[in-house]
Amino acid sequence: MSGDDAAETPPAGALPVMRKVGAALLLAFCCWHAVFLLASIAPPKNAANGKPNTALALYKLFVSGPQQWNLFESIPDHHWLDPRIVVEDSRGGRTTVGCVLPGFTAYPRPEKARYYNLFFRLLTNAERPSFFAAYLRRVEAGLPARHDGALPGRWELVVDVEWTRTLVHSRRDGGLYVPATRSFDVANPRGIVR
Amino acid sequence: MPPLAAWLRFPARLFFRQVDERIYAAVRMGFAAVALLNLLFLWPDRQVFFSDTGLIDADVAQAHGYPAYFSIFAFARSAQAVSCYLLATAAALVLLLVGVATRLAAFWALVWQLSYIARAPLVTTGWDMVLHVFALLLVVSPPGHCWSLPALLRGGGKARPAQVSAHGLVLMRLQVLVIYWQAVLTRLTKPEPNFWNNGDFMSYFLLSHHARWPGPWVLEFGPLLTLATYTTQLAELAIPVLLWVRKTRWWGALLGCSLHAGISVFTRDIEVFSLAMMMTYLAFLRAEDFHAIPDRVRRWFARRA
Numbered sequence: 001m002s003g004d005d006a007a008e009t010p011p012a013g014a015l016p017v018m019r020k021v022g023a024a025l026l027l028a029f030c031c032w033h034a035v036f037l038l039a040s041i042a043p044p045k046n047a048a049n050g051k052p053n054t055a056l057a058l059y060k061l062f063v064s065g066p067q068q069w070n071l072f073e074s075i076p077d078h079h080w081l082d083p084r085i086v087v088e089d090s091r092g093g094r095t096t097v098g099c100v101l102p103g104f105t106a107y108p109r110p111e112k113a114r115y116y117n118l119f120f121r122l123l124t125n126a127e128r129p130s131f132f133a134a135y136l137r138r139v140e141a142g143l144p145a146r147h148d149g150a151l152p153g154r155w156e157l158v159v160d161v162e163w164t165r166t167l168v169h170s171r172r173d174g175g176l177y178v179p180a181t182r183s184f185d186v187a188n189p190r191g192i193v194r
Numbered sequence: 195m196p197p198l199a200a201w202l203r204f205p206a207r208l209f210f211r212q213v214d215e216r217i218y219a220a221v222r223m224g225f226a227a228v229a230l231l232n233l234l235f236l237w238p239d240r241q242v243f244f245s246d247t248g249l250i251d252a253d254v255a256q257a258h259g260y261p262a263y264f265s266i267f268a269f270a271r272s273a274q275a276v277s278c279y280l281l282a283t284a285a286a287l288v289l290l291l292v293g294v295a296t297r298l299a300a301f302w303a304l305v306w307q308l309s310y311i312a313r314a315p316l317v318t319t320g321w322d323m324v325l326h327v328f329a330l331l332l333v334v335s336p337p338g339h340c341w342s343l344p345a346l347l348r349g350g351g352k353a354r355p356a357q358v359s360a361h362g363l364v365l366m367r368l369q370v371l372v373i374y375w376q377a378v379l380t381r382l383t384k385p386e387p388n389f390w391n392n393g394d395f396m397s398y399f400l401l402s403h404h405a406r407w408p409g410p411w412v413l414e415f416g417p418l419l420t421l422a423t424y425t426t427q428l429a430e431l432a433i434p435v436l437l438w439v440r441k442t443r444w445w446g447a448l449l450g451c452s453l454h455a456g457i458s459v460f461t462r463d464i465e466v467f468s469l470a471m472m473m474t475y476l477a478f479l480r481a482e483d484f485h486a487i488p489d490r491v492r493r494w495f496a497r498r499a
Contacts, residue, residue, distance in 0.1 A: 023210070029334070030209045030361045037368045043380040057261040062308065065326045069376040073384060075398045079408060102247040113463040114239065114317040116403065118249065121316045128258060131316060134251035164401050167394055171413055176401055 033064070040067040076120070079177045080162035083107050083119050085139060086183075088153030097146065099157060101138055104146065123159060129189065136186045156183040158194070209364055212357035214481035219293065219338025221366065222300070224473040225328050226291035229303055232325060232466050233284055236310070240280055243314040246271045250314050259312055266305060267313035279309075290332075293342020297333065304329040321470040327369055328474065335362025355484075366477035371434040373474075378430050390427065393420030404461045429453050437478040447475050 036059075044067070060066050083099045084107065098106035100115075108115055122132045136157070144151050162177040170176050182191035242248045244267050252271060256263045270279040283306045290299035307326040311318050336358035339345055381390040389395040396419035399405065400412045412419070429449055436446025454468035 026334070026361065027206055027209060030365060031205050033365055034368055037365070037372050040372050041375045041379065043376055043383055054261050061260075061262060061264065063330055065323050065330075067327075067372065067376070069320070069323075069373045070380045071320045071373075071377045072395075072399070073377070073380050075389060075395065076402045076404060078403050079401060080403060100242055101249045102241055102245070110462065111403065112239075113319060113404075114236075114243070117319060118243075118314075118316045128254075128316075130254045130257070131251065134254045135249060138249075138251065164398060167397055167413070167416070170401075171416075174410060174413075176408075176410065 077163050078161055079164050082160040084158055086158050087155040090152040133189055140186050156185045158183045209361035210359050213360040215338045215340050215356045215358045216484050217479045218336050219341035220476045220479055222338050223291055224476045226287050228469050228473045229325050230287045240276050241273050243317050245273050245276045255313055265309040265312040267309055296337035300332040304333055321467040324470040331362055331366050363477050370474045374430045374434050378427055393423045395423045406460055406462050443478050450475055
């Protein structure tokens with residue numbers, strides 16, 4: 001299996017009892033983990049229907065990792081993502097602040113992969129909406145400090161997106177992307193099309 | 195047909211055959227270097243991702259931890275504590291790199307991987323998972339003492355490297371196989387529209403936000419990018435097999451490095467992923483490579499001279 005045969009020497013013969021027990025445990029772990037890895041080659045099925053096994057889930061959490069290697073399985077539909085917070089002042093004017101906490105700093109440019117993952121998952125991950133709700137609450141709680149303790153008007157998280165068009169349409173007229181804008185706040189975590 | 199006893203001994207022969215400890219040392223040092231680089235890239239954003247004042251709510255992360263929430267960040271919540279934890283981890287990774295307190299440092303690296311993935315699941319990427327699984331395999335592997343600071347200080351550079359059990363390397367090689375093959379199978383079995391199956395993936399990918407140079411030029415290279423889509427799938431199927439077979443392992447390494455270098459050239463900000471995958475190839479080294487590589491380098495320089 002390994003091709004290392006020429007370099008092999010047989011395992012040491014007589015071992016103390018404790019070392020033998022240790023070696024047996026190590027061998028048992030290696031056999032189990034190797035079988036587990038080989039079984040992981042088949043892509044995992046959607047576990048939505050069945051209750052996950054707790055022991056296996058613990059093993060995946062602490063030892064093996066989830067073994068979900070769906071690298072580049074799907075392509076991002078986005079070409080451009082620009083999240084920011086827009087605050088209305090008392091005179092009806094609008095000011096823009098960054099969406100990154102702490103400090104309401106701007107979404108990084110050039111874009112960083114981890115920030116894209118973060119905001120893409122916050123905005124689209126229907127399985128874990130509580131992260132986004134908590135983020136919106138934090139923004140709501142943090143904004144007054146930037147305005148002398150009281151917010152002058154309403155605020156919203158505005159996200160400009162450019163969606164990639166299908167190749168068929170792009171080849172027909174040369175247009176590559178379609179812009180869209182949604183806004184979110186505590187009362188509208190699913191967003192409103194603008 | 196071999197007797198039953200021979201079959202029962204097969205796992206022990208497979209996992210406990212003896213290999214050159216320098217292979218483990220190379221993997222350890224490669225892992226530590228990539229994990230340290232990953233940490234350096236995380237450093238500027240540590241408060242955003244991991245502190246209580248940041249963007250990801252700690253209580254929500256804790257509630258989503260299934261079947262358990264395990265993270266040192268449950269205790270290191272303030273800005274200062276987060277910084278201290280990252281600094282301590284950097285120190286542990288340096289120790290791992292130089293081979294001091296190796297097992298403890300590898301365990302610390304594993305706990306670090308578990309901790310930040312649990313604390314900030316929304317920012318995790320593919321290379322975080324690669325580092326996690328290799329951290330665990332380093333914990334259960336022989337440490338490769340021959341290439342370490344203590345061995346160097348003892349003048350052990352001239353000593354003959356020890357022969358150690360191969361179990362860690364076997365599991366690492368299997369892990370690389372799983373990463374590539376599962377990725378390919380996942381794409382092949384993806385429901386329609388399946389851009390990997392119809393060959394459009396590369397065109398869409400090079401128009402996406404991942405791309406370094408998105409633009410209309412992509413539309414002009416449709417057939418070439420279709421070929422690139424299918425070639426990538428074939429390459430990913432072939433890389434672990436080529437790496438594992440003694441005679442073709444260098445072709446496997448060349449193909450894998452070319453693939454990941456290509457990904458790094460055409461995409462933005464996922465260089466650590468390419469480095470993490472290249473690091474895994476070190477597990478496919480053989481004892482003779484430690485003579486062959488310096489010899490080849492020497493001959494190459496001699497020819498140039």
